[in-house]
Amino acid sequence: MNILFIEDDAIETMKFKRTLAKLNVKHKITEAKNGEEALEVLGSGDQLPDIILLDLNMPRMSGIEFLKILKADEHYKYLPTIMLTTSQNRADLLECYRIGIAGYILKPLKYEEYEEKLIKVVHYWEASELVKA
Amino acid sequence: MEQKYSSTSSKMDSKEVQMLKRALERQKLARQQAEKILEEKSKELYDMTRHLKAANNKLEGLLNKKQTDLSDSFMDIIDPYVILDLDYNVITMNDSAIKFLGVDHRKESINVGTMVHYDYVNYTLEAFGSLKKIGILRNYQAKIVLKDKVQKFIQINASLIYDAEQNPIGIHGVMRDISREMEIKELLDEQRRELNIIVDNSPLGIALTVEGKIIKANPTFSQLLGYTENELINVTPKDITTCYDEEECNEFVETHNQSGQDNISVTKEYIRKDGSTFFAKTNINAVRDQKGEIKFQVVVIEDITLEKELQKQKEQLLVDLEASNKNLQEYAHIVSHDLKSPLRSISALASWIKEDYHDKIDEAGQEQLSLLQEKVASMDKLIQGILEYSTANSSQLLSSEVDLNEVIDTIKETIFIPDHVNVTVPDPLPTIVGDKTKMQQLFQNIIGNAVVHIEREVGLVQVLFKDTKEFYHFTVEDNGVGIPKEYHEKIFKIFQSIGNKERSTGIGLSIVKKIVDRYEGDVWVDSEVGEGTQFHFTLKKSVLTNENIES
Numbered sequence: 014m015n016i017l018f019i020e021d022d023a024i025e026t027m028k029f030k031r032t033l034a035k036l037n038v039k040h041k042i043t044e045a046k047n048g049e050e051a052l053e054v055l056g057s058g059d060q061l062p063d064i065i066l067l068d069l070n071m072p073r074m075s076g077i078e079f080l081k082i083l084k085a086d087e088h089y090k091y092l093p094t095i096m097l098t099t100s101q102n103r104a105d106l107l108e109c110y111r112i113g114i115a116g117y118i119l120k121p122l123k124y125e126e127y128e129e130k131l132i133k134v135v136h137y138w139e140a141s142e143l144v145k146a
Numbered sequence: 147m148e149q150k151y152s153s154t155s156s157k158m159d160s161k162e163v164q165m166l167k168r169a170l171e172r173q174k175l176a177r178q179q180a181e182k183i184l185e186e187k188s189k190e191l192y193d194m195t196r197h198l199k200a201a202n203n204k205l206e207g208l209l210n211k212k213q214t215d216l217s218d219s220f221m222d223i224i225d226p227y228v229i230l231d232l233d234y235n236v237i238t239m240n241d242s243a244i245k246f247l248g249v250d251h252r253k254e255s256i257n258v259g260t261m262v263h264y265d266y267v268n269y270t271l272e273a274f275g276s277l278k279k280i281g282i283l284r285n286y287q288a289k290i291v292l293k294d295k296v297q298k299f300i301q302i303n304a305s306l307i308y309d310a311e312q313n314p315i316g317i318h319g320v321m322r323d324i325s326r327e328m329e330i331k332e333l334l335d336e337q338r339r340e341l342n343i344i345v346d347n348s349p350l351g352i353a354l355t356v357e358g359k360i361i362k363a364n365p366t367f368s369q370l371l372g373y374t375e376n377e378l379i380n381v382t383p384k385d386i387t388t389c390y391d392e393e394e395c396n397e398f399v400e401t402h403n404q405s406g407q408d409n410i411s412v413t414k415e416y417i418r419k420d421g422s423t424f425f426a427k428t429n430i431n432a433v434r435d436q437k438g439e440i441k442f443q444v445v446v447i448e449d450i451t452l453e454k455e456l457q458k459q460k461e462q463l464l465v466d467l468e469a470s471n472k473n474l475q476e477y478a479h480i481v482s483h484d485l486k487s488p489l490r491s492i493s494a495l496a497s498w499i500k501e502d503y504h505d506k507i508d509e510a511g512q513e514q515l516s517l518l519q520e521k522v523a524s525m526d527k528l529i530q531g532i533l534e535y536s537t538a539n540s541s542q543l544l545s546s547e548v549d550l551n552e553v554i555d556t557i558k559e560t561i562f563i564p565d566h567v568n569v570t571v572p573d574p575l576p577t578i579v580g581d582k583t584k585m586q587q588l589f590q591n592i593i594g595n596a597v598v599h600i601e602r603e604v605g606l607v608q609v610l611f612k613d614t615k616e617f618y619h620f621t622v623e624d625n626g627v628g629i630p631k632e633y634h635e636k637i638f639k640i641f642q643s644i645g646n647k648e649r650s651t652g653i654g655l656s657i658v659k660k661i662v663d664r665y666e667g668d669v670w671v672d673s674e675v676g677e678g679t680q681f682h683f684t685l686k687k688s689v690l691t692n693e694n695i696e697s
Contacts, residue, residue, distance in 0.1 A: 018572055022487065022491065024491040024494060024495065025487075025490075025491070027494075028490075028494050031498070049436055070480075070483050070484075097691075098483070099482075099483050099486040099487055099490065100482070101481045101533075102479040103529075103583075105479075120490055122486075122489060122490060122493055122522070122523060122526045123497070123519070123523075124493060124497040124498070125497060127490075127494070141405035
């Protein structure tokens with residue numbers, strides 16, 4: 014799969030890459046440090062990602078702002094977008110589902126639990142039919 | 147607060163208006179009486195004058211002869227009648243005069259000049275001087291002092307008597323006792339003074355209007371509008387009020403006329419002479435004549451700028467408070483996120499060191515890394531607790547029907563319950579209207595607290611329910627270690643953990659307290675050390691049902 018991973022925290026990115034490295038199937042991960050960078054990646058003319066994993070709390074453009082731009086775009090709006098967050102703010106959760114997301118993942122404290130959860134997410138999307146834009 | 151203010155204020159209004167009304171009523175009555183008397187008397191006077199003129203001619207001769215016996219009907223008139231020489235000595239007078247003055251000219255000589263009250267001497271000299279010049283004196287009014295010191299107010303109409311050569315030889319006049327009238331007049335004056343004192347010193351602006359024109363205004367009214375009373379007479383309602391609608395006004399007058407409703411209260415904006423404006427509560431009372439037509443209107447205004455401002459401030463404060471509450475919650479979430487994220491990183495890094503370097507780190511090192519992770523875990527829990535605590539009394543409660551049995555089932559699935567402990571609900575719990583999340587937090591924190599403090603082989607936690615008139619009363623009973631009496635209150639304060647369990651943050655029960663407070667209930671503990679603990683809490687039904695049900 015082609016995964017766009019948007020995250021400003023380097024260790025979070027390490028956690029995600031370490032998790033995926035344990036899988037047998039290799040996935041292509043494109044990293045973006047924030048929303049602007051992610052939009053650049055999407056607009057570069059390269060093939061669009063199959064799924065987007067997005068941190069909710071980012072500096073400058075927040076996850077929700079980025080999500081709004083995504084869902085307002087004719088092409089990008091089909092991309093399944095999964096939120097990653099430590100925030101249990103119900104208002105955020107409702108807002109995200111209202112705009113349109115494919116998942117809302119609370120990051121557990123323990124890395125082992127994080128790994129377990131994220132592997133499930135990746136497996137789910139492996140099993141799912143993708144848009145292949 | 148507003149409600150309270152306006153009710154006392156209007157009470158004051160009506161009280162003052164009542165007082166003014168009564169004063170007006172008294173004045174009116176007295177005036178009517180006085181007018182009636184005056185009317186009657188002036189008719190008598192008119193007749194009298196005619197008599198006097200007719201008698202004049204006859205009198206001339208009589209005087210010359212100093213004849214005291216006036217066999218004319220003139221002497222029989224009801225009012226006191228006196229004939230004087232030019233030095234004011236009584237020549238003769240009728241029985242009525244003898245009776246009224248209390249002296250008899252046949253027994254003693256009388257000079258009426260001596261009877262005049264000191265205060266009226268100058269005026270009398272002037273009046274009679276003029277009489278001698280022009281021959282007639284009308285409406286002379288003075289106080290006289292009678293023999294027994296009784297003072298009377300009299301009115302005299304008099305004229306000169308001439309001889310055949312047209313030389314004045316005497317004065318004759320009719321006297322009238324006007325003491326009663328003067329009393330009434332004084333009373334009227336007194337009442338007018340009293341009324342003026344009230345009106346002039348009233349903190350309310352009072353004006354009298356006829357067909358929208360101000361004909362009289364008290365100082366407060368003038369001050370409020372910044373005009374002098376004279377200037378006010380020339381202003382139209384349009385000059386001094388905004389949003390003044392002529393149609394509305396006409397309509398108002400009409401309904402006034404038709405319905406006979408004579409009192410109207412409105413809040414209007416007024417314009418001062420300098421152009422500034424203020425709001426005033428306005429009370430308009432119609433005063434009708436005998437035909438029922440509106441004669442004039444009494445307008446009473448009370449400046450309520452201050453109240454309006456306070457009201458505005460209050461509204462602004464509420465808006466601010468709501469915004470700040472919302473901000474605070476947002477803030478709590480952001481802070482908790484920013485604190486939680488690094489903890490996740492630390493925890494992950496510790497895991498990786500353990501995993502990646504397990505062959506390089508000895509058992510003690512591994513142990514230390516585990517301790518590090520435990521500390522990180524308890525810190526994470528603390529942050530979560532603070533977040534929950536800070537949002538526990540959020541002003542926005544999302545109310546819906548909540549089946550508490552379901553809530554307990556969810557809790558049993560969510561929280562850690564040691565194998566030896568059993569959580570049961572002996573009798574079904576009610577379904578109530580409330581905020582589901584808050585209800586869950588409430589029960590979860592109490593049950594969560596109970597299940598971890600049981601050291602017996604078989605632990606039992608029961609959720610019990612009692613319906614009292616005003617409250618739902620819940621009890622969570624356990625057979626755990628119990629809580630010493632000295633801690634029964636302390637445990638509900640934030641960060642006051644009394645357990646020796648590592649996992650305790652000291653926040654859970656303070657969240658319980660906060661939620662119970664929000665529902666105007668109570669929370670307390672019955673406990674026997676070694677026997678068990680009963681956690682009681684109540685939720686006020688009226689508060690629960692008053693929350694809007696989320697649509």
